[in-house]
Amino acid sequence: MISKVIRVARVGSRTELAAAALMLVSYPCLLVAALLPSAGFFAAETAVGYLADWSLHQRRSYLVDRLALLGVGLPARFLIRELTVLLLLARLGLGGTGAFASAVVVFVVFYGLQAPHGALLTLIGNRRRLPYLTRNIDLSRLRIPDAPPSWLAARGQEKMLHLDLFAMAGLLVYAHEETAAYAYTGLGLTLGLALLYVLLVAPYLLLKRRLPAGRPKALAFIDTWLREYRPTTVLYFSGSPDSAYQVNMWLSTMEQLKERPLVILREEVILAKLAPTDVPVLCVPGAVHLMNMDLSSVRVALYPANVGKNIHLLRVPTIKHVFVGHGDSDKIASVNPFSKVYDEVWTAGKAGRDRYALAEVGVRDEDIVEVGRPQLDPIRTWDGTAPDGIPTVLYAPTWEGWTDDPGNTSLILAGANIVRGLLESEPPVRVLYKPHPFTGTVDKRAKAAHQKIAAMVEKAAAARRADPAWAARTAAGAAERAAARAEVARLDAEIAALTAGPGAKGDDEAVVSRDALTDPAAGERLSRLRAERDTAYWASIAPWEHTVVTGPAPHLYDCFNQSDAMVSDISSVVSDFVATGKPYAITDSAGLGEQEFKRQNTAARAALILDNSAARVGELVAAVVRPEQDPLAEARREIREYLLGPDEPASIERFGRAARDLAGRAEDRIARLAALRIELDPEDDEGSRADGPDGPDGQDGQGGADTEEAREEAGAA
Structure with missing residues (x-):
């Protein structure tokens, strides 16, 4: 039931769902607390509402955007709290006091200040917006000035509205203690800080902060x-x-x-x-x-x-x-x-x-x-020998796709059977499970299957860790693995610090582009850190430990290099894995039958074909531990060249040569068209000839930077 609610509300987790529920429930509770009246109950619900609302905004919840479309966006939610606190004061018999009248005036002025504040931030943003964003392009000649500091400009509406906290706190203490000084202090702070915020933002609208170009x-x-x-x-x-x-x-x-x-x-x-x-x-x-x-x-x-x-x-x-x-x-x-x-x-x-x-x-x-x-250069080729120690089998299914074709992914019909067969294999193997990043985005059955499989792998891993017979195999390495886990955490933090900076949500787009120049030394350092992180990650896992691998790191190709065999579906994952030369299996989830499946799918010709029961998965393990008896070894060698081309010359050389050859043909075409135009229009002057075959700068009459009128039109668009 909770999972269904999460899907309907489109929230990302139970925590987010709980925050949304608490926020929505807090408003009727505020009304009840005001009518009772109960200052303590009201204060508690106010705190819950603020914290839940803040949590949803930090998570950039989909629900927050939907509420805005329904007319209960952020300003409306703050206004409701402020109106109910006035109702609370009135119910407590404080409606005729000077503090109550001051609260009404302050809230009116406070909301009046939202308009100039929002307008200033909008104008500043519009004046600093480039028609493009860049990375590794020197924009110094544009002379882009610094943007307003993020503490002023980023999420400005939220910050401005939250200044009412002082007024709310002062009024609630006043409701409890009936000492007007608290109310005046809180109201004064809210109004003063709101005015100060507007005054601090205003200078950034001056032309010196505007993009000069x-x-x-x-x-x-x-x-x-x-x-x-x-x-x-x-x-x-x-x-x-x-x-x-x-x-x-x-x-x-x-x-x-x-x-x-x-x-x-x-x-x-x-x-x-x-x-x-x-x-x-x-x-x-x-x-x-x-x-x-x-x-x-x-x-x-x-x-x-x-x-x-x-x-x-x-x-x-x-x-x-x-x-x-x-x-x-x-x-x-x-x-x-x-x-x-x-x-x-x-x-x-x-x-x-x-x-x-x-x-x-x-x-x-x-x-x-x-x-x-x-892209396959990082993949290591298998030397044809049996693994030293526990074999590792990778299960890397593709996602469900945009259609209902049961052959898209093995997850729904066969995934659990595949993983169960591997976990119960004799001889034993280590299972790596790496799902496609799109898994579950279209079909909830795929998401449920993924969650079930991940739970199976994690449960089996925990059982092995608790089994003295398994732990004894690498007991001497326990300290090293713990150190490796600490090293992964350290490297993650260092990589995050190195890749942080311009580009975060709320940063000024022009400044991000201005400052986004790659430092070659930093790039080399980042590559080195990522390589060290991958090494530490695999060192942190026992060679017999089942593992669920999600996220961009480690990369799929790293999983290839750690594995001795793979089970997957018809996708580029299989075609890429062919480069390793290792045994692999593909699941015929659509039930075509082995002969027809191999006829329709090239990569399947050198694969062990599994039906949805995955009863033959033991044959894949046997091919790993006894490679001399592997019946598909020769077929894999043949299919590798058929799918990926020859090993020599290197793929990057062939790719570069294809790009150069095609560029040469493009040049030849341009030259032919230019010659033809001159032949047809011999009176054409030299300046026009230099424009290219299709108008200024060769852009079909629409390119070039000299057409200010076109530029102005583009700017308006």
Whole structure:
């Protein structure tokens, strides 16, 4: 029942649900306390209401936003408390006193001050808003001044309204003691501090705090930067907050490209979740602003996802557009018919090419390029020997997807059986369970299955820790594991401190972009700390200890390296795991049957196929402990090259070469069109010729920073 309420209210936890319930119940209780009247009861409920409300705001609860839409937002909730305290005073016979009249006047003036205070903060925010956000782009020439301090500007409405605490406290003490001095003191503090707050904010509206460039000139500045940097390869991404991993997986590849890379994002929330990188990042939420930017030097655009906002860059004819995706698997998303809008589709190996041929969705074979998977470099290849000690088996199911296809994930129908089979395996194994980050976002059955499996793994881990026979195996390492856990906590704190700073909610956007320049030394230190953290994490876990691994760290590929085998579903997880050469199993949750399942799914040809009972999971364990008897070893070697391409040359080399070749073809096309235009219009002057084939700066007549009128129009939009 509680879980259902949590889902309906869309709160994140039982604690958040409890805070919401306490806050909502406090208001009728205030009314009852005022009518009784009971100053003590009223004071207690006031404290509960303040604390619960504050807790929900700290958690940025969905419920708080819904209440605002229903007309009971933050100001209304504070007003209700203030009106009820006046009712309490009246019921106590204090309604005709000077303190009561002063309270009425102070509350009226206090709410009157909300308007100028809110207007000041809004105007300051608007005057300091850039049409884009950046990372690793030097904005010093924009001369962006410092923003108002966060203690003034961040969550200003909450801070202003909470100044009524002094008045409320003074009036409640007055209601109990009937000493007017308390009321006047509290009311004076509330009114004085509210006036002071407005006076402190007002100077920041002066022009010296305003961005000197203005929106049109800010756009012209970024065009100047683009012409100076001359990016040739762009990684373009748009998506929901949960999809940030899709762009993050390509950042290391972009960093290795010699062609001046640039990352273009469309949503600020993605920028906030972007992994650290030294590649220049430009976040442009406005379509008009993006379409008017000077991208004339860009020759290749890479798209990790098929989304509607891709059209805003696809429209540029001087760029060659490439779909690279965010995984290479036999899922239907890997052969989306939308892919035919791109000039090329890059796949890891020949399997991707064959997939499009079989799907017949309009992607021509000559437009497919096999570039490997540069992201797989951190994965270690298995040497074919049996593990030294307890084998580790990873269960990494994919999520339920947007459809009701039972073949999407094994979690719902087979997950518990798979994990139970592994936990009860003879010979024994260690189980690592790493669910997909989207698990349970669409189907509550998947979330319930995940919770059940996590509980099974944790219960089995606790049983092993309590079993002297297991503890004795590594008793000597107990102190080392405890030290490693402490080291993980220390490194987490150090990494958090290093990655903190600009970018938090409430920070001034212009200052965040101004200061967001990657320090190479700090970047190297962060990489080193993360590597040390991963090492410490695995050292903190006994080699026989079952573990649930959630969150971004440790990475899935780290789990690959720690595992001797894997059970998963048809997804890019399997295709990536193939790079290890280790045994793996895939669950046929849709019940297609082994032969048909292998026919439809390339990666399954070298896998042990499990039905929903997972009765054959012991065969996977046997392949790990007796690799010489593994019947699928040769098939895995063959499928690895088919899925991921050859080992030589390295994938990053093939990827870079494909980018250079495509950029060269884009240059050739531009040159041909320019020559054709000159041939058709020999009277065209030299200045026009320099503009490029499609108008100023090669942007279909809409690019370039010289069109102030267009810039003003973009600013208005």
